Amino acid sequence: MCKIIIENLIKIFTNSVAAVLPANLIKKSLKYNSEVLNVCGHEYNLKDKQLYVIGFGKAVKNMAIEIENMLDSKIKQGIVSVPIESLEHDESKRKILYIEGARNNLPDLLAENTSRKVKSLITSLTKDDILLVLISGGGSALLPLPKSPITLYEKTSVIKMLGNAGADIKELNSVRKRISDLKGGKLAIESQPAHVVSLILSDIVGDPLDLIASGPTVENKDVSDEALKVIQKYELFTKIPESVKHVLQSSELIQPFPDNNVKNYIIGSNKICVEASIKEIKLIGYTPIVLSHTITGNVKQVAQDYLKITQMFCDYCDEHIDLNCLKNKLNGLNLPNINEFTVLSTDVENGICLVLSGETTVQVKGNGVGGRNQQLALEFSILLNENRHKLNKFSIYFLSAGTDGIDGPTDAAGALGYLNLVLDAEKENLDVQSCVDNNDSYTFYKMFQNGAFHVITGHTNTNVMDIHLLFIKRNSK
Known part of the structure; x- marks a missing residue:
């Protein structure tokens, strides 16, 4: 040998991994000078604006810390959902609130409660606010808010049934988006009329924006009954909870996606x-x-x-x-x-x-x-x-x-x-x-x-x- x-x-x-460490990616992708935030070459004027930060995923803690180091004086508030045992140091004195959840990369009540806090924050935003959204792999489990009246247990059991039946990632995603309250572009819609800027670290082959953390800031282009068809394809309709049946069969009234107010940037990828x-x-x-x-x-x-x-x-x-x-x-x-x-x-x-x-x-x-x-x-x-x-x-x-x-x-x-x-x-x-x-x-x-x-x-x-x-x-x- x-x-x-x-x-x-x-x-x-090891050197290739260093190129995609969250802090390095933020330094490379974001520049701040004289009230102007430059994100991947696009400028955002922060004068007279309130800046908010939310995030969810395995890599977002260090992304958020680097952003806070860069923009501390401009940040009004932030909430970041991170995996269990991510917080090695006391982060309580920071403007951004770091909350652990999703033990073993599985949705849990801790992550669900954090998702509710995130929703409460984004629904209070105004047209004078800018929302930075940090997304990475593992984000789906850390933002698991189910659509009412579905419970988290019911939602995860349906996804598990589909996985065991052989559903692929796109099929799982279709159902996950339909029975979730913030996935499939709904986070971006709920944040209106604020400006939404997403910084995304891709962990999926081909970097499909709608699949990374189930696309919370990406327009959902699925037809209305697509999720129901997936359930029927795997002959699971009689096995899923009544609450899920109700959501899948009901008409989903969603506001038009605010394309002009939402920007998604992949700052890190394979x-x-x-x-x-x-x-x-x-x-x-x-x-x-x-x-x-x-x-x-x-x-x-x-x-x-x-x-x-x-x-x-x-x-x-x-x-x-x-x-x-x-x-x-x-x-x-x-x-x-x-x-x-x-x-x-x-x-x-x-x-x-x-x-x-x-x-x-x-x-x-x-x-x-x-x-x-x-x-x-x-x-x-x-x-x-x-x-x-x-x-x-x-x-x-x-x-x-x-x-x-x-x-x-x-x-x-x-x-x-x-x-x-x-x-x-x-x-x-x-x-x-x-x-x-x-x-x-x-x-x-x-x-x-x-x-x-x-x-x-x-x-x-x-x-x-x-x-x-x-x-x-x-x-x-």
């Missing part, structure tokens, strides 16, 4: 993280190639796709295929949004670092401890081992890690895999395949090489999905 490559891949990952990784890869001296921002699917299939990609780039580095052939082969894979790139043969001598990002899934069959990134690193290492006779001319290393610093119910962000991992594990009497079968990737990496291949960052207080780095270099002849 090559220690310097491992260190470099971890360095690339793409920003990837751009930062490219800069670091170039500084190290590798050739960066971004293949896709939208990797999804089960880790078993993703690992197989990554093996094919590895074989293609090894053939290219070995001059068995030319650039056009490589591109054609890549386009033949069932990977979304394969990016165009240009590489010359002279560029690959120091190694290629492929960058892919998105969010995979794991089908859990065992009772071990792990996460999708650690599982993917092991799955990929097994496939490399099975094909090592074709690949042994190359150094191949792979990093898969979550930008939030937490992979599953573990303290690891992810892990690294490589060509000879399976063989090296056998020397320590560790069975990689059994760990994969038991979904016990965390235990494996904790034991293997004394944890040297674990990626440990701790909570990063941000989340723009996962980063995958695949390093390929032909060994010296």
